[in-house]
Amino acid sequence: MTDQISKEIMIKFYKILETIHIVKNNISMLVKNNEIEKIKYISYGEEAIAVGICSALEESDIIINTYDGISNLIARGGNLNSIFAEIFGKSDGYNNGARGYFNISAPELGVYSANSFSDTGVAMGLGFALSSKLRKENKVIAAFYNNETANEGIIHESMNIASAFDLPILFVCKNSKNIKGPLPEEFLEAKEFSMRALGYEIHGTTINGMDIASVYNSAKKIVKNIREHNRPAILECITNNYYEDLSSSGLNAINKNIFDEVEFNDNSIIKNFSKILLDKSILTQKEMKNVKHEVSYLIKKAIEFSKSSVDPKPESLTKFMYADEYLNIPKQGWLS
Amino acid sequence: MREIRYLQAVAEALNNEMKINEDVIVMGEDVRESLRGVTKGLYNIFGKDRVIDFPISEQGMIGCGIGSAISGLRPVIEFQINEFTFFAFEQLILQSQRLRFYSGGKIKIPVTYIVPGSGARGGISGQHSDNPYSFLIHGGMKVVIPSCACDAKGLLVSAIRDNDPVAVFLPTRVLAEKGEVPEEQYTIPLGKAEIKKTGSDITVVATGHCVNIAIDIARKLEAEEGISVEVFDPRTLLPFDKETLEKSISKTGKVVIIDDSPISCGFSNEVAALIGEEYFSKIKAPVKIIARADVPVPFSEPLEEYVLPNSEKLEKAIYMLMGRTNA
Numbered sequence: 001m002t003d004q005i006s007k008e009i010m011i012k013f014y015k016i017l018e019t020i021h022i023v024k025n026n027i028s029m030l031v032k033n034n035e036i037e038k039i040k041y042i043s044y045g046e047e048a049i050a051v052g053i054c055s056a057l058e059e060s061d062i063i064i065n066t067y068d069g070i071s072n073l074i075a076r077g078g079n080l081n082s083i084f085a086e087i088f089g090k091s092d093g094y095n096n097g098a099r100g101y102f103n104i105s106a107p108e109l110g111v112y113s114a115n116s117f118s119d120t121g122v123a124m125g126l127g128f129a130l131s132s133k134l135r136k137e138n139k140v141i142a143a144f145y146n147n148e149t150a151n152e153g154i155i156h157e158s159m160n161i162a163s164a165f166d167l168p169i170l171f172v173c174k175n176s177k178n179i180k181g182p183l184p185e186e187f188l189e190a191k192e193f194s195m196r197a198l199g200y201e202i203h204g205t206t207i208n209g210m211d212i213a214s215v216y217n218s219a220k221k222i223v224k225n226i227r228e229h230n231r232p233a234i235l236e237c238i239t240n241n242y243y244e245d246l247s248s249s250g251l252n253a254i255n256k257n258i259f260d261e262v263e264f265n266d267n268s269i270i271k272n273f274s275k276i277l278l279d280k281s282i283l284t285q286k287e288m289k290n291v292k293h294e295v296s297y298l299i300k301k302a303i304e305f306s307k308s309s310v311d312p313k314p315e316s317l318t319k320f321m322y323a324d325e326y327l328n329i330p331k332q333g334w335l336s
Numbered sequence: 337m338r339e340i341r342y343l344q345a346v347a348e349a350l351n352n353e354m355k356i357n358e359d360v361i362v363m364g365e366d367v368r369e370s371l372r373g374v375t376k377g378l379y380n381i382f383g384k385d386r387v388i389d390f391p392i393s394e395q396g397m398i399g400c401g402i403g404s405a406i407s408g409l410r411p412v413i414e415f416q417i418n419e420f421t422f423f424a425f426e427q428l429i430l431q432s433q434r435l436r437f438y439s440g441g442k443i444k445i446p447v448t449y450i451v452p453g454s455g456a457r458g459g460i461s462g463q464h465s466d467n468p469y470s471f472l473i474h475g476g477m478k479v480v481i482p483s484c485a486c487d488a489k490g491l492l493v494s495a496i497r498d499n500d501p502v503a504v505f506l507p508t509r510v511l512a513e514k515g516e517v518p519e520e521q522y523t524i525p526l527g528k529a530e531i532k533k534t535g536s537d538i539t540v541v542a543t544g545h546c547v548n549i550a551i552d553i554a555r556k557l558e559a560e561e562g563i564s565v566e567v568f569d570p571r572t573l574l575p576f577d578k579e580t581l582e583k584s585i586s587k588t589g590k591v592v593i594i595d596d597s598p599i600s601c602g603f604s605n606e607v608a609a610l611i612g613e614e615y616f617s618k619i620k621a622p623v624k625i626i627a628r629a630d631v632p633v634p635f636s637e638p639l640e641e642y643v644l645p646n647s648e649k650l651e652k653a654i655y656m657l658m659g660r661t662n663a
Contacts, residue, residue, distance in 0.1 A: 096440030105439040112406070112435075112443075120426055123396050124435075127403020127411075134361075134385050134409075141403075154426075157396030164391065312440075320437045321476060323444040323499035326527040326575035330476060 002213040002276055010282050013051050013212055017270050019295050020047045020074045026299050027087060027101065031246045036088055039101050043068050045210065045241035046174055048269050050075040052215025053142055053172060053235075056223050062110045062132075064125040064143040066118035066174070067102060069111070072144070076109045080302035090309035097312040098320050119149030122158045122171065129167035133230060140168050140226050147175040147184035150193050162232035163200040170219070170226055173236040174209065178243075194236040202232050209237025210269055242268075337516040343373050345485040345517045346452070346506060349492040350374065350412060352521040354382055357410065360496060361386045363401055364414030372452040374414060374506075394420050398427035402435065405447040410496060413447065418454040418505075421468050429475035432501045444499045450492070453508040455545065455596050456644060462632030465640075467544070467597040469505055469573060473606070478502040478526060479573040483547035485515035487571055490524030498526060507596070509545035527575035531584065535566035538590040538654055541581065541607055542567055546594040549647045553654065563658055573603055581607075582615055589620035592653045594645050599627035624653040 002010065024044065030036045050071035054063065065072050073083065078094075086093025087101045094104045103113045112128075115121040125143030132139035145155055150173055162169050173193045175184060190196060197204025203225065207218050215237060222233050277283045283291075314332070321330050340348070354360045366372075368379040368389050379387040390397040394415075401411040415421055421428060428449070436443050456465035469479045480495055480502060482488035488506065495502035532547055533554050542550035547569045554565035568584050570576055585591060591611060595604040604627040611623055626645040634640055 094440070095438060095442065098440040099438045103438065105435075105442065107406075107439060107442050113438075115431075117426075117430075120395075120399070120431060123399020123427060124403040124406070124431060126396060126400035127405065127409075128407050129403070130388075130400055131404040131407035131409050154395040154399070157391075157393035158399065160391060161393060161396045161400065316441070320441040322478075323436060323441075323446075326478075328527075328578055329575045 002280070004217055005213055007282050009055070010277060013055065013216075014273060014277060014283065014288070015291055015295070016051050016075050017047055017212070017273060018291055020050065020071045021267060021270050022292065022295050022299055023070065023074060023080070023083070026303065028244055028246060030087075030303070040245075040247040042244045042246065043241050044244070044267070045176065045178070045239045045269065047071050048212040048215050049172070049174060049209045049237045049239065052212050053219045056216055056219035057140060057142060060110065060137070061139050062112065062125070062128045062141045064121045064128075064141065065103070065111060065113035066115055066121065066144045066146060069103060069113045070101065073104055073106055073109070073111050076106070076111050078106060078109060078111070080298055081305045082106075084299075084302040084306040085309045088306040088309065089311070090306055091312040091316075092306070092309040096316060096320070117149065118144070118146045119152045119155050123154050125169050126158055126161055126165075126167060129162065129169040130165065133167060138227060140170060140223050142170045142172055144172045144174060147173065147193060148179070150184070150196075151187055159196070159200045159202070159232065159234070163202050166230045167232055168226045168230050169232045170222060171232065171234045173234060175206075175236050175238050176241040177238065178241040192236055194234045197234045200232075202234065204234040204236070206236040206238065209239040212269070212273055337518065339514045340485060340517050341511070342485040342488050342506070342513050342515065343452070343511045345489040345515070346374050346450075346492055347376050348517070349489040349521070350496075351378060351381070353493055353496050354378065354386065356521065358386075359408060360410045360412060361388065361404070362412050362414065363388045363390060363397055365390055365392055365397075365416045367414055372414065372416060373511075374450060374452050394424035395427050398424040398432065401447050402427065402432045402445060405445045406435070406443050410446045411448070412496060413449050415449060415451045417464055418451050418466050418468060419463055421449075421451065421472070425471070428472065428501075429477070433475050433477045436500070445501055446499045447501045448492075448495045449501065449503040450506065451503065452506040453511065454505045455507045455509060456633045456640060457508040458640065459635060459637050461635040465633035467505065467507075469503065470597050470602040472503050473574045473603065474601070476574075478575065479505065480526065480571065481505040481507065481544045481573060482571060483507075483510060483532070483542075483544055483569050485513065485517050487524055487530070489517055490522050491526070491571060493521060494523045494526050497523065502526070505544065507544040510548065513548070524571070526572045527577055528572070529568060529570045529577035529580040531566060531580070532569045533565065533567040535564040535588070537564040537588055538592065538657060539566045539568055539581075539584045539588045540650070540654070541591060541593040542569055543573065543595045543603065546596055546645055549645070549650060550594060553647050553650050557651070557654060561660070563654065565654065576607075576610075578610060578614070582618070585611065585615050585618045589618060590657045591619065592624045592626065592650065592657060594626040594650050596645055597628055598630050599625060600630050602627055621657050624657055626650050626653055
């Protein structure tokens with residue numbers, strides 16, 4: 001699969017993967033050092049989906065995130081200072097400290113998020129697609145959801161509307177096999193989630209979501225098709241998540257192996273990809289080390305920047321809430 | 337000035353606004369055929385790209401509205417039945433009302449929700465008779481409820497031009513009422529109440545179709561009993577024009593609130609709480625509330641009358657506050 005991808009793109013993929021990985025490692029460290037709070041877990045294992053799909057899109061295309069939106073944001077070229085400032089809850093963050101780690105929105109990069117529920121943003125994607133179609137902007141919208149929310153009504157409503165209205169939207173189902181609680185298959189009579197595409201007369205494919213080349217190549221082909229024909233599609237990406245538990249209770253790191261050839265932990269995707277790069281002589285060990293150093297340095301700077309950024313002011317709440325302000329709203333308890 | 341019906345005024349406002357601004361589009365269920373009358377004729381003028389019928393999928397439809405609003409369109413979304421707001425509640429509040437906040441104020445979501453035929457109209461039972469605006473206010477959404485044709489036109493235009501989500505409730509009991517409406521397009525700003533009738537003894541805060549009830553009772557009591565009733569119509573429930581209310585209360589010192597939504601944690605209670613907290617020194621009697629009982633609207637019409645606010649209950653409350661024995 002990697003044969004179809006140019007050397008430059010492979011190197012770009014590697015840099016993004018390392019950035020995502022080192023960012024997550026740093027966040028984990030900050031939580032453990034009590035420098036930031038409120039992050040219960042970090043999920044690894046969806047980086048290949050982020051890199052593959054974001055790279056298959058044009059700059060003007062739109063991404064609707066779910067959890068692990070940070071991988072998509074970085075793959076989309078997210079600014080590390082703004083990312084870390086948001087994680088620290090500071091005013092220089094992407095969302096001025098209003099939203100935090102899990103759900104950063106970056107409208108300037110076409111990245112919309114804000115959903116702790118991994119399905120309900122998908123419907124919003126319909127609107128971006130409709131607007132692009134009406135204005136002939138030729139954008140493709142990638143809307144992410146996951147296996148557990150694939151059974152929500154809003155996902156079905158959205159797929160039906162997208163198909164009926166011929167909307168240019170890619171439904172990306174992140175099918176993580178490594179979950180606590182019932183396995184998705186228990187609630188899925190079909191063999192794969194992508195088979196539900198049949199009912200909406202749209203295209204559906206299931207791929208290995210931990211293989212970056214597979215994600216990139218499939219996404220590129222499907223996105224091209226969506227753009228040309230204004231027909232939606234489902235791309236189901238199978239992954240094997242690894243959760244690092246940062247809370248005092250709750251999730252434990254669970255690690256069931258679904259791909260025989262991969263022993264999975266937080267850096268399996270990057271390990272496998274590095275091996276390909278070495279085997280194909282695209283990068284040397286030393287060059288990879290340089291990339292890591294470079295990325296680590298930028299992250300260190302971003303963390304320093306974020307620590308010196310100021311807290312958001314209560315006065316900004318009104319501006320966050322309403323674009324057109326009026327007297328007396330929002331009421332602020334004892335202040336009003 | 338010419339007189340037209342409330343519903344015609346709404347349709348005219350929408351039609352004009354679509355002519356003025358091509359970003360304005362209409363979404364809904366049966367909006368091409370215009371089952372509700374608000375979008376009558378729009379499909380023939382503006383075509384399928386701007387008058388869009390959806391399948392019965394409220395969550396998907398509202399989501400679609402939100403995305404298109406962020407992209408720069410100004411969707412006006414019709415809820416054919418007032419309870420459909422419940423079906424789409426997650427999208428209405430967690431998404432449309434909150435996304436701007438979550439983005440740190442970076443995005444605008446200029447979407448207008450219209451609910452023609454809100455409230456009960458006699459014998460249509462509990463799933464078609466709601467006035468669910470208190471829920472939306474609780475979620476921070478701007479809410480408008482015009483009580484007459486002239487207000488309906490001007491307020492709808494303001495709602496469409498506002499850059500945040502605005503829900504416009506059009507009470508079923510006033511849709512056919514006629515009133516003087518200017519022909520040109522005009523706006524009535526959100527957050528500005530109107531004194532619909534001046535008086536000096538008692539203030540009636542009335543919303544939606546209850547404004548008409550209040551005006552009728554005010555006229556009757558003035559003529560028959562010499563009680564001078566002032567009728568205060570907030571017109572927009574959020575933002576709420578408390579300054580105008582303060583002036584009225586300062587004059588009368590007595591308040592009855594009449595509102596056709598459930599009483600507990602409802603809009604009527606919100607106004608009473610405001611008066612208690614900020615204008616306590618200005619009132620000379622307890623605030624009286626006439627609102628819906630906390631039960632669904634029953635099918636039986638006598639029971640419906642029992643549950644809903646009406647002129648008889650308002651009259652009683654006014655007598656009570658005025659210390660009249662006929663209370």
